[in-house]
Amino acid sequence: MTTPSPKSSNTVWHHATVTRERRAKLNGHKSVLLWFTGLSGAGKSTLAHALEESLYQMGYHTFVLDGDNVRHGLCGDLGFSNEARVENIRRISEVAKLFVEAGVIVLTAFISPFRADRAKARNLVGADFFEIYCRCPLDVCEERDVKGLYRRARAGEIKEFTGISSPYEEPEQPELVVETSGRSIEDCVEQILNYLIQLGIYEPNPR
Template identity: 80%
Template sequence: MTSPPKSSNTVWHHATVTRQRRAELNHHQSVLLWFTGLSGSGKSTLAHALEERLYQMSYRTFVLDGDNVRHGLSGDLGFSNEDRIENIRRISEVANLFVEAGVIVLTAFISPFQADREKARNLVGKDFVEIYCHCSVEICEERDVKGLYQKARAGEIKYFTGISSPYEEPIDAELVIETGNRTVDECVDQILEFLIQRGVYQHKPF
């Protein structure tokens, strides 16, 4: 479901190459895997590890990573609540296009607000899969090689999620991954098994 344009002079063009035809070509369905969690909870690490496994299975994938997106698409945004909301809105729209293009798209963003994640879910519909990377603040802080948590506690970083800005835990995530006490491979296996059950692709050994 897309948002109506502000201009009345735009018309939606329907392509002859449909999403279903792309799925038949790719030998898998498209889906949006929305990784959410605190900074340091393993979102990017897990998303890229999962993509590698899917790529080795010859599937079409792409990771939209939080830091990478802020070098381009959201390069004009900061980290205020308003900017975070706009960042997630842009990502949702881009991810939805990837899904329509037949890709298994993985997004790795803190996306701290439940309302924003729900907007993304409503936009994409049944092919939105929320994956909560559950990890305590203490473990996330131990993993923080950039020293961001330390700076946030010292007041050097404003709007830092989990310290000076809230994180609203998912209420109805399709998957909860215990990234604080499981290996990356174990987490990837859990998601792959879910994708088989979901019918995204047929079972292959991994």
Template identity: 70%
Template sequence: MKNSNNVVWHHATVTRSRREQLNRHKGAILWFTGLSGAGKSTIAHAVEEQLHRLGCHTFVLDGDNVRHGLCGDLGFSPKDRTENIRRIGEMVKLFVETGIIVLTAFISPVRIDRERVRSLVGVDDFIEIYCRCPLGVCEDRDVKGLYQQAKSGKIKEFTGISSPYEAPEKPELVLDTNVCSLDECAGKVMVLLSQRGIIGK
């Protein structure tokens, strides 16, 4: 990627640590990954609801929502998928500097793309949460009929059908969303945040 010329990073007087003190919790990135229909967005919003009730400052970034604006010019080729995640990585890096907890719900099928984001934002801030779910269950949950369209050839390069998904090798948390309830999954995320000192016990 080519860098812009004649630009200098401007350092703010209000630092991340000062923002975190004001927020009364640490900033972090919860990166939910998994197949379409695995429960990423549903769990992310359930966790955000619990965090909000505790007074935490949060924001959920959803794959479809981001593609309406920031990444609206991208398709689903391998190159565009990588660029999609790169842009999101740069965005969440800025979000975490505000001292908030940002929750992302992207398929992000390529392992190296996710690892680039981890390297960009720092290992302490990046919490990879793998929403593991059998393909058949994801297909049964598919209210939009995307899997069927992919199987019939109407949607090209669809993850899990005509495009591969590379599961995380060492995620911070694995949620088996086909056997655990929504409350159980959200609860496990909250426990992890408490254990890591991001929120109070």
């Protein structure tokens, strides 16, 4: 795994004249980070993309950072050891923060199994971090298993697989819990939109 280099002592943060507040005014909405977490097969990516579609259709500026997609590029050098998972989430947290600063509603879909890593992401982004726990029983996730990952993990072909040979630490105080095992995607999206309305982040048909 690539170890991040220490920050150079020769770098100085440059403060932009186009601020996040100005971008929000231009976009017509606030920017936040919606952090979807849960087991593989819990519906994180499906739900994040469905929510993004709904927001996009109403004129919101959005972007989904998907676990599998990010490992094709930014995190393509990382494996799945505990150390690599920590670095994976660290990188995503930094990228997500930049997107929030750019005025975008960011949706991240990562297992992110460790509470400490999610806490670091929260501390980095601050009050604009909202943890959404896609709660789904392990047996249901295994029944879905669209990628065949659980089957391979049970057979010993995939080492350190979350929920089987590596732990998943459930969120203790997430902003929102979405029960994805017995509800439709549409119902789950509506639940999140209603929550965003309460926060003043989203309003139907803003334009």
